[in-house]
Amino acid sequence: MKSKGEIKMKKRGKYKMLGWIIALVIIVSLGIGGTVGLSYFSKERSEAKNLPLNGVNFSRLNDGTYIGEYKGGMYKWRENEVRIKVSSGKVTYIKLLKNKENKPPEFTNELFNRVIKAQSLQVDTISGATLTSKAYLKGVENALKQAQK
Numbered sequence: 815m816k817s818k819g820e821i822k823m824k825k826r827g828k829y830k831m832l833g834w835i836i837a838l839v840i841i842v843s844l845g846i847g848g849t850v851g852l853s854y855f856s857k858e859r860s861e862a863k864n865l866p867l868n869g870v871n872f873s874r875l876n877d878g879t880y881i882g883e884y885k886g887g888m889y890k891w892r893e894n895e896v897r898i899k900v901s902s903g904k905v906t907y908i909k910l911l912k913n914k915e916n917k918p919p920e921f922t923n924e925l926f927n928r929v930i931k932a933q934s935l936q937v938d939t940i941s942g943a944t945l946t947s948k949a950y951l952k953g954v955e956n957a958l959k960q961a962q963k
Contacts, residue, residue: 865948867935870955874963875900882957884949886914892949898957905930908954915946925950 886893899907908926939947
């Protein structure tokens with residue numbers, strides 16, 4: 815017959831083993847979840863990184879106010895809508911109307927001022943926000959396509 819001490823030690827061993835099994839299941843679940851999440855994130859980043867910006871001839875713009883939008887890519891993370899104004903054949907005003915990200919106005923003002931100054935979409939993006947910058951520039955491009963002669 816086993817003593818009470820031996821029975822308690824056997825129970826502790828079972829609980830210890832159960833604890834390790836639970837910990838292992840949690841670690842494996844987190845690993846799988848992280849891998850799946852990283853896969854989604856990588857695909858969206860790749861799409862945004864390779865977003866082309868080349869469809870506008872700035873020397874052929876009709877005066878007026880135009881609205882452009884970018885649907886935000888695969889997961890709609892960078893969806894935005896902009897309003898632009900063209901006067902005397904030049905872009906004179908760009909305003910962000912809607913976006914899903916919470917960027918401060920200084921961010922978009924700096925980016926849009928670069929476009930206005932250069933009269934081009936081929937401008938330096940905002941450091942640390944390259945993909946978001948490209949998405950906003952795509953919204954501007956879509957508005958400017960309507961303004962082309």
